[in-house]
Amino acid sequence: MAPDTLVLRDVHVPPAPSWWPPAPGWWLLAGVVVLVLLGIVAWRWHRRRRLQRWQRWFDAVPQGRAPAEQVAAASDLLRRAARRVSPGADRLEGEAWLRFLDGEQGRAFSEGPGRLLLDGGYRRTVEASELEAALAVARARFLELMAATR
Template sequence: MDPLAQLNDIQTPTGVDWWPLAWGWWAVIALVLLVTIMAIRTWYLHRQFTKAKREALATLAAFATEPGQAAVDTNQLLKRVAKHYFDAETVSALYGNQWLQFLQSAVSNKHAKSVMAGLEVMTSKVYQQAPCTEAEASDIFSAATVWLKQANFKRVPPIETAVKAREASHV
């Protein structure tokens, strides 16, 4: 007698079905959904937060056609943007050197020097009757554009601190 003849056929096991999923896969799916929802929400909130800045840049580009009113229009635009992102009452009260120091404190030191010339021209020309020249308007528009793009709207020091810091640097 042949012992091998007495063996039964090998029965292959049935394949593992993909459904129902193991709890680990449910955790991965939940985590991916959570991360996706959080990313979309963060993107949407950032988009809403920067909406005023984007609109201001578009408005500033439209101002470039009328250089005579560059100082007044740009000053009003920057004031509106600053009121939107910072304390409106405090920003409304600023003018002259305090306004200029506030604008400078909103950008990093790297960009502050490049925008100061144009912003100084803007703050001095706001109260003058003489219209801006083409060169002054160009300086004002470029400084305002850099300020709008580079201003840190989340972490500006309080105005009193910024003013004291600027005054202390002159002593």
């Protein structure tokens, strides 16, 4: 070899980039995923709290009072919830009101224990079992109507 010639050496490849720390795009993606998950958790928590508030609201129907007062209070709450779903629904009367309350689920009001809402607020006596069945059906429908809005 001549003293003036350059010695060629092999190309040096730099080491592969490490997986940590990730590139800024991955940090941004992770932040977006965390925000979406937090939003979902907050939304579900809010829905659960709303449902619990509505349950407490209905369960505050005057317990221990006359059955006629309990039926009237439950009917009043159902009318308020109906007004939120369909303006003017709270002014329905008789069978039209019961058909509205039936909705698409069945006939719990027009043919079942919910019929007590028609005249139960005006009766002198109402059987305890009949009252419990009517309040259970009314509570379920109240929660459905409240959940159908907002």
